[in-house]
Amino acid sequence: MKHIEDLLKSLYIMASMVEARDPYTGGHLWRVSQFSRLVADDCSLSGADVARITIGGFLHDLGKIGVPDAILNKPDRLTDDEYAVIKTHPEVGARLLAGHPLAELVRAAVLSHHETPDGKGYPARLAGADIPMDARIVGICDAFDAMTSTRPYRRGMPIEKALSIIDEACGQQFDVDFGRRFLRLGHAGLLDHIVGHSDIGIPLQDCPMCGPIIVVRSDHQTHDYVFCRHCGGQAQVERDGTAIRLIPTGKTGAPADLEPDIDIALLDHLVQESARVIASSRIAIG
Numbered sequence: 001m002k003h004i005e006d007l008l009k010s011l012y013i014m015a016s017m018v019e020a021r022d023p024y025t026g027g028h029l030w031r032v033s034q035f036s037r038l039v040a041d042d043c044s045l046s047g048a049d050v051a052r053i054t055i056g057g058f059l060h061d062l063g064k065i066g067v068p069d070a071i072l073n074k075p076d077r078l079t080d081d082e083y084a085v086i087k088t089h090p091e092v093g094a095r096l097l098a099g100h101p102l103a104e105l106v107r108a109a110v111l112s113h114h115e116t117p118d119g120k121g122y123p124a125r126l127a128g129a130d131i132p133m134d135a136r137i138v139g140i141c142d143a144f145d146a147m148t149s150t151r152p153y154r155r156g157m158p159i160e161k162a163l164s165i166i167d168e169a170c171g172q173q174f175d176v177d178f179g180r181r182f183l184r185l186g187h188a189g190l191l192d193h194i195v196g197h198s199d200i201g202i203p204l205q206d207c208p209m210c211g212p213i214i215v216v217r218s219d220h221q222t223h224d225y226v227f228c229r230h231c232g233g234q235a236q237v238e239r240d241g242t243a244i245r246l247i248p249t250g251k252t253g254a255p256a257d258l259e260p261d262i263d264i265a266l267l268d269h270l271v272q273e274s275a276r277v278i279a280s281s282r283i284a285i286g
Helices: 002-019 028-042 047-059 062-066 080-086 089-097 103-112 133-148 159-169 176-187 264-281
Strands: 197-199 225-227 233-240 243-252
Touching: 002 028, 002 047, 002 062, 002 264, 028 047, 028 133, 028 176, 028 197, 028 264, 047 103, 047 133, 047 264, 062 089, 089 103, 103 133, 133 159, 133 176, 159 176
Parallel strands: none
Antiparallel strands: 225 233, 233 243
16 A cells, blocks of 8 residues: 555645645645545545545646746736646646556546536537546536635635536536535535635635735644745744634745645645555556
């Protein structure tokens, strides 16, 4: 099982490094992964299927490593040309996976999560059931998290508004069956503990200096320092039970403080959980 854990962790770290380039998307991969797991569980899929879809949810944006920072971090809406660059990320992700022993486990989610039932998605304009199940699930979860997350040009929208958009777009942008399952979970409040969080019980924090997201890890304690990767400002963590707040210190982090901060403990937990299922299910490893 150690071999599988090492393979998975290499992909999770790569995906986390991509995410760390954008100060507004902290926790996105974790959230999409968790939403995807809930939908897969709701479908009563096998443990192996649930694990595969959960992993695909975490790795779906791997190809954004090929998107320039100027586009990835643009504090405004993208031009058509910039959006065309963004649209290359599924194929870039699939190429990055080429030759990796776990490539076939996650390729569908990475390559096809922007395909839509009406055939107007990308990169292959697949339609309906031609879109792999993993991609149909991850695509809904990815869109929901994008709508409920804060971006440079807008605040995240309320859960109910995002759910209503998914409801209206079922059959066109989103798979009908998986979309209805997602809506049922959302209306029952079963997504609330994930929205706006980067781990269970760890809500995202706004930078008290400039606004972008600062991710607080579960092991951060009162008086620990965290740093904004947008403005470089330093803040002190204050924890009171489950409540977390950041107090600006007026100082700026050193270059080492502003390096991408990956929550290795969280990744280890996710990897061990999935690797155990993969090993017990005897899923073929390339």
